[in-house]
Amino acid sequence: MRVSYQYxxxxxxxxxxxxxxxxxxxxxxxxxxxGQRFDWWETHRTAVNSCPLICHLPELSDRPTYFSQKQRLTQLKKDRPWYKEVQSQVLQDCVKRVDLAFQRWLRGDKNGKKSGKPRFKGKGRYRTILFPQVKPDCIQGDYITLPKFKTIRLIKHRPLPDGFKIKTAQVTRKADGYYLTLSLEDISVPESTINIVPTSENTLGIDLGLKDFLVTSEGEKVEIPQFYRKGQDRLKKLQQKVSRRQKGSKRYQKAVKQLGKHHQKVARQRKDFHFNTIKSILSKGDVIAHEKLNIKGLAKTKLAKSIYDAGWGTFLSRLAVKAENAGQLTVEVNPKNTSQNCSGCGKKVPKKLSERIHNCPHCGLSIDRDENAAINIRNLAAGISVSSKAQSRTEAQAGAAEKLQPYSVGIGCG
Structure with missing residues (x-):
């Protein structure tokens, strides 16, 4: 089991x-x-048999790979002796980042999802130093010893968990200072195996929205905070201050730092809100069901700013991690017609986005539109057929009527 602690x-x-x-x-x-990768790619990406009859063929060279570029680090330290100051594994991690960014652009990740073309990093854009190996006793009290560094003071606001070993250490520069992220591992803790079968009793459906952040299948609502929109006036002034400064001056750097702190504050507010909401949700159900949203597609509409301000994607990924750590389960369902279908009878009731109340003309159900969608999401995750549920309800009502019929006839005869 691996966890991360930040100080x-x-x-x-x-x-x-x-x-x-x-x-x-x-x-x-x-x-x-x-740049080495791009140069090779531009000169070698076309096959020889695809070239025109008259063309200039470049001098063929070996393709730069992770291992070939890592081997050249020895020559780098000979040509540029000042790189001897940097720890060797830190330089190797730099090569790994280049390889990872390039491979995700060409081949994609393990799910086949490709990233954008890697960009050269401008001044101040490289912010992280990763130490792949550190000593087990590198932390003594409120100080940590890193390779080729003296002891650095840290604010140890919580102790390290017992039994966990430090695997990697990462120093990150942020808008308000420097942070240390420790990756901790405990082999004795097995990976969690979740064997939960979703049912109507243990499943909680949630419907994400922009009017309310989410509505549960139990009818509870969580208001949307809109941290970014609330801080837009302050953001506008800070961006104007940056644009009016001479680029590269001390006053420009000071304005950029103030702008970065504002964005950091908004991100931290959103993060705190997400984790508090997740804690509340996980206490109400063993299985959390939600829609499988195409957030990038939704963000291409005029609601893009509100969608990114809510942070749906980050919230769902955090929810999945916290649920797994708690031994609980998250289930994605198809969002098709979850807000249109009636949760009572299963019939489709078309309505516009402006209509916030679900009024079913077939069964007479009248509830909030988002609550109706949350109930449908819960039923889909639990495998409940609304039509069969309505049929069983009808049969139960018919059975109750048969039981009452002799009693009512007896009263009439008397």
Whole structure:
């Protein structure tokens, strides 16, 4: 089992200068390695038999790979001795990042999903130093010892869990300072195996929206906070301040830092809201069912700003991780007609987006539109057929009427 703990670092002036120097050298090396990949790709991507009869064939060379570029790091330190200051595994991680970015562009990830074309990193855009290996006892009290660094002070706001070993350490520069992220592993803790069968009793359906952040199948609503929209006035002033400064000056850097802190505050507010909402949801059901949303497609509409402000994708990914850690389950269902179909009788009741109340002319059900959708999501996850449920309800009503019939006839005869 692996977990990540993050702590605030408090480096001194010399350590800050060294971290910034390392980040700048790693940025230059990243751009150089990425340029090698692009040069080879531009000159070798067309097959020889596809070229015209008269053309200039480039000099063929070996394709840059992760291993070939990593082997050239030895020559790099000979040609540029100042790179000897950077720890060897940190440089190797830079090569790994280039390879990962390039492969995701050409081949995609394990699910076949491709990323955009990698870009060269401008000044200040390389923010992370990863140490793949650190000593098990690198943390002593409120200090951590990193390779080729002296002890750096950190704010240890919570102790490390017992039995976990430190696998990697990562120093990240953010808008308000430097942070240390530790990846911890405990082999004795087995991976969680979730064997939960969704039923109507243990399943909670949630419907995400923009009027309310979510509505559950039990009728509870969570208001949408809209942190980004509430901070737009402040954001506008900060962006104007940045645009009026001379690029590269100290006042420009100060304005950029203020702008970054504003964005960081909004992101932290949204993160805190997500985790509080997840904690509340997981306490109400063993299985959480939600729609499988095409968020990128929805974000191409005029509602893009509101959708990204709500952070649906991040919320659902965090929900899946927290549910797995708690031994619970999340289920995705097809969103087709979940807001149009009636949760009482299963009949389709077309309605516009502006209509917020579901009024079924077939069975007379009248509830909130989002609650109706949440109930449909829960039924789909639990495998409940609404038509069979309505049929069983009708049979039960008919049976009750048969039982009452002799009693009512007896009263009439008397």
């Amino acid at each position: 605030r670092l408090k480096p001194d002036k010399e350590q800050v200068a060294k971290i910034e120097k390392w980040l700048e050298m790693l940025r230059c090396q990243y751009n150089y390695l990425l």
